[in-house]
Amino acid sequence: MARRRSRLPFLAVLLGALAILAWIAGGWYTGGPLEKQLEFDVGEGEGLSALADDLEAAGAVDSATMFKLRARLLGGGTEVKAGSFLLPKGASEATILEILKGDKVIRRLVTIPEGMPSVMVADRLMANKDLIGPVAVPEEGTVLPDSYDWQKGEARAAVLKRMQAAMDRTLAELWAKRTGRTVAKTPQEALILASIVEKETGKPEERRMVAGLYSNRLRQGMLLQADPTIIYPITRGKPLGRRIRQSEIQAVNGYNTYTMVGLPKGPITNPGRDSIAAVLDPAETNALFMVADGSGGHVFADTLAQHNANVAKWFALRKARGDM
Known part of the structure; x- marks a missing residue:
């Protein structure tokens, strides 16, 4: 009569395997060694082995070898994203x-x-110590003001390059929607005029009105007489830090619209989307003049007589404030 084989060895092996699996799983789900929140960076294309080594070096896992093993067995795929992540304590x-x-x-x-000029865009990028490599000052008007990852x-x-690609896309999109009121004959002319509008008003609701005023002046062959075009050749768009001198008002160059008819030879800053949209769809107005109103905005006038009266009010306000 044949003897029945004992099941004890098989059960022992099974129990042992289950114990190992339980130990592996337990280490996967139990709290880890991180003593405080950690910002952890994953490089582009970083594989599991390098990732595990980095985690161990950062004190996020006890063992790179065990993390790799558990990740393969229990992780449901090990493809991770590139970028920076916050790993919580424990x-x-x-x-x-x-x-x-x-x-x-x-x-x-x-x-x-x-309205940030290109020289300051380059300065801002160079000041970021977490970025690498040099960057040249981009051509004025080629950067779209926005927030970028x-x-x-x-x-x-x-x-x-992403900032400039965003400007290319935005300009093409808005140019396609331009109205018959715009005086811009090319997208570049739209950028130039938009850069003046951007620097001339700090009030979003005024942009189309300012664009309409300058459009009227261009149609009539008048000098634009925009103060920011005096400053740009001096500082490349950075703040002047003083009043404009008479000699600077009279300077002849490719930008000063006090001594030349028409648009400057290029943008004087990086205009935002709304300023570009404003010159491509300016307000319907007869205004040819404007002067500050003391609140950050402007008073507009159709005639020189109206403008002179507005200027007199502005000077009186400045004297009352002690500015003159």
Whole structure:
């Protein structure tokens, strides 16, 4: 009579395997060694082995080898996103991998305000120590003011390229929607006029009115007489820090609209989307003159007599304030 084989060895092996799996799984889900929140960077195309080594070096996991093993067995895929992520204090290995596979990338933004000249755009990029490589001062008017994502270790030139691509797209989009009231014959002329509008008013609601005024002057062959066009050749758009001198008003160059009829030879700053839209759809107005009203805006006039009266009121306000 044949003897029945004992099941004890098989059960022992099975129990042992289950114990190992439980140990592996337990290490995957239990809290990790991070003592405080950590900002963790994942490089473009970084593989699991390098990732695990980086996590161990950062103190986020106890063992790179075990993290790789658990990730392959329990992680449901190990493809992670490039970028910077916040790993919470005590995060388990499962939580860490879930974060690195997700979309909660830390957004780092560089903001270019409306009307920032190109020389200051380059300065802002160079001042960011987490970006790398040189960047040349871009041509004026080629950068769209906005907020742009960047990553640690990214080339400054790459960030600038996105800013310029955004301007190209925006200008093409708005040019296609231009109305018959615009005096701009080309997208470049629209940029030039928009840069003047951008520098002449700080009130968004005035942009189309200012654009309408300058459009009227251009149609009639009048001098634009825009103060920012005096300043640009002197500072390349940076603040002048003093009053304009009479000699500067009389200077003859490719920008000063006090001594030349028509548009300057190029933009005097980087205009925002709304200023570009304003010159491509200016307000219907007869205004030819404007002067500050003391509130950051302007008073507009159709005739020189009206304008002179507005100027007198502005001077009286400045004297009352002690500015004169």
